Amino acid sequence: MLPLLLEKPIATWYLVIQGDVLKAELPYFDICVANIPYQISSPLTFKLLSHRPVFRCAVIMFQREFAMRLVANPGDNLYCRLSVNTQLLARISHLLKIGRNNFKPPPKVDSSVVRIEPRSPLPPVSFKEWDGLIRLCFNRKNKTLGAIFKHKSVLSLLEKNYKTARALQQGQTGQADEKEPINDMEVFADMVEDPSADMYGVRDEGDEMEVEEDDVMAEGSDISDFKEMVMGVLKHGDFAEKRASKLTQVEFLYLLSIFNKAGIHFA
Template sequence: MPKVKSEKKSREHTARVKQGVCFNTQVGQHILKNPLVVKTMLEKAALRPTDTVLEIGPGTGNMTVKILENVKKVVACEIDPRLAAELQKRVQGTPMQRKLQLMVGDVLKVEQLPFFDICVANLPYQISSPIVFKLLLHRPFFRCAVLMFQREFAHRLVAKPGDKLYCRLSVNTQLLARVDLLMKVGKNNFKPPPKVESNVVRIEPKNPPPAINFTEWDGLVRIGFLRKNKTLGAAFKNNSVLEMLEKNYRIHCSLTNETLPEDFSLKDMINELLQKNGFSDKRARTMDMDDFLALLHLFNSNGIHFA
């Protein structure tokens, strides 16, 4: 039996080499081969002739060439120099060549993304979460992003309080953007097929963004979802959480020239705030955005900070 598996893997490898590129699935190289899926993604992006489009993970350029036909410029970020060379070769000597800007390297390590109006991407799934936040915290604002994700990840983005998949990712994304599931995409639309099903998602940043400090917000939400089934009263008894908050609180007091009594206990102070304001028995998995905003305001107005 192991021999059969080995022979199958060998045949698949040979077939990919014959095609000119050996795809590395460990870094998420699953090339979207269905032109109808590409066409639908670009229709949902509502591209304009004046647009600059950011494409992350263009691969061999099946989607890139279609985008180039409809826009002013494409900035394509590709981590694999072999695939970048394939894409360069594909447009060489055509009118599309001057409209393509290739960035070879890890997009997550780029300090500041270049300007773009729209982002369209069939993403390597292992970088889904950091890419979402890199995009949502990018300035100036872009119109929208149409992105391919693993299906479960896509459902986490749109999950509501009480849903099984509701998590920190859900709350943070929905704070900063409107998110819509557009279409399901089966495994066989990719070469080689991934092990999971996929979904195309449209993300539209809220402009202007909510007037809160995102680092503070994320610090609070992170604590809430450390154990999302625990009550907030229990979550804020965690020693490492209390240690971090006490350090911040003492900095706040020194900046505002407040003197703390010798028997001061931040643990008691937090417990009292949570109980008096009806938060002690709440659980993060059932809290909506307004609940988290009210809790952040309660803590901040009492000198408790998360950044």
């Protein structure tokens, strides 16, 4: 094989593309092997996962904390929105840790090499809806879902979505259904724009957001009926006392499905 390769000009073996990988249109590729600037970890990961046609495998070195969030399981301290979203789209495995002293000069952080294998086919879910639910649940990941969904701001947003969806359904009566495109994964890439993310795109989701007492929905208010509907969905699925930090992919998918079945949407 080598003699045959040597007969061809070196320029035909590979293609060099100079530019910003986040802005460039990537060509077809089967395997990706990369040592990347850590500050683009999240947007590059989701850019790769949204690339079509689907590649076979990517082996990438990340900052160790980011890598451990990618592979975190329910119940782990680092299990977060990043974990859930990436694992929805791909099988991710940790290959090896690389200590900072393996580099000269040594950086301030350790690294890890991770293998990413995109799932095919993808779950039949709207990723905008999915990310809306996951974003809400992991905003206070250690609180019960029942407590999260009782807050006035959450109920107001969901009720607005509920009324909008009902109006659209009534307006489309007798017309062919227009389904939302499934391939809307670019919604995930904005996670690094969150102001709570550090310079490497690792979000600190361990701290719970404190909410004032008057932000909790009072009984007898105008949307108390809608609150009962939301609580009914959570109780029906046995989710009211569960926490996002403990839920699996299957449980999140089921939670989204029963909300959608009740006409409640997150995007």
